[in-house]
Amino acid sequence: MIPDLSVKIGKVKFSNPVLVASGTFGYGEEYGAFFDLNKLGGIITKSITLNPREGHLPPRTCETPSGMLNAIGLANVGVKRFIQEKLPFLRNLKTKVIVNVAGSSIDEYVEVVKRLEGKKGIDLLEINISCPNVKQGGITFGSDPKCAYDCIKAVRDNSTYPIIAKLSPNVADIVEIALAVEEAGADAISLINTLVGMAIDLEAKKPRLSNITGGLSGPAIKPVALAMVWKTASKVKIPVIGLGGIMNTQDALEFILAGASMIQVGTGNFVDPECSVKIVEGLKEYCQEKKIKKITDLVGKLKT
């Protein structure tokens, strides 16, 4: 028996539930040297903004116990060059392509999605309303239900692509935000983005990141992510995409049990470039072994 790993979000059918997280996979090309990208459910690009962004001063990253901090500052080529230079490579892939969009105002989000509209090679959009590392925008849209609603609604009204809203864990009540973006017309939500964190160089009496604070990712945040996925998945009707410290098949299955229809591998890509494809294989083997016909049968099957 070959288990059915396929999953649908909106009208888009993915061959399996494994995605690679925005910001950890560039625009896809870099990891194409390591494995066949078509084996993935989908690829999520680095956040795209209206204009190119240089990003923050280095140092931008720092390792922490079972995790890492980053403050890249949404460095990206901007929507124009993305379409000209990066999309042609992605267009030739059979895997689904999800373009992550960020902005510092609702107008900027709208302008970016308008420019992406109708471009061949894009299957979905992921709207980043949760970047912890930029002063304006990003997380400000994701930390208040009204702002989150307005941002996703504006994108919804200006795009025909299915929309995933990427949520921040740095909020008082993530369920409230999730319900707001569902109401605004999001087709799915992904969570969690990184947790705000900090590391200090005692010798120099200085922060280890030039931005002072950064976003914490990796195995260290997995328990937080699981709890938030579980809380949210029981309250919304749209699919939840889980991420936060997923390093292997077991982690992925735990998120699926907690209610995630799909998962994203982020920091895991750095530790093992083939982490994501190994999880695709691992899910297949698990389903075969446990005689599970469809992976969707496992979603939210946590016994409580």
Add this chain to the structure above:
Amino acid sequence: MNQRNEEGLLLSVENLGEKLFRLKIYSPEIAKKALPGNFCHLRVNESYSPLLRRAFSIHQVETEKNSFELLFKVVGPGTQILSEKKPGEKIDLLAPLGNSFSFPEKDENTVLLAGGMGIAPLFYLVSSLLEKKFDPQKISFFFGVKKKDEYLLVNDMVSTGIRLHLATEDGSSGYKGMITELFFQELRARRLKTKRTRFYACGPNPMLKKVSEISRKFKLDCQISLESHMPCGVGACIGCVVNTIKGYKRVCKDGPVFDAREVILD
């Protein structure tokens, strides 16, 4: 798909001095493809502590033995674990990664500056030049360390016949002071030719900042190999950038070798 997760076999671990180690690793693929300047991204164990890979310059390659070497100093938990590995253990590697040094022409002079562990990629470059029958008398090697017991591979270099300039910060051997000071003196006294000469440098950032300033001042054709914390090592995360006159560049993918005149270090 030209890049793979390589599994290397550890052949030997040598302790070359206080906290200084040399690993010899068997990997036919890497030995075949590596070029001076390339680096490898290595996972020290399978746990999540430490979580990320460590980047090391490829130090030496023995093509006929299908092996290559890494040279490193123990500076934290990752390098500590690596130094305790035993021959026969498997090593998880991504390599060769990054760009490489561009070689001089046969009739050009070569000047290399290494500070401490910066010798790792430069020794590989010198060995490659000598293997290609470059005249050792046209190669000058400046090597600086804090104190004399940190000298590495000095005898190996002496035996090749290249021109060696040594410095220690504490004056325990050779010139007393920074290697960049000795280099600057030689340049100013015109004992080093700058026309038809290729310069190469590797070492701590403060040293490379000096080299970069000197290169701009004297208009030197100088390549420097940079170090940075690299989460991915393949150009995807944009975490390891260095500032240059052309904007931020990824040390792992656009480098680690850069034109010294273009890099802005602080």
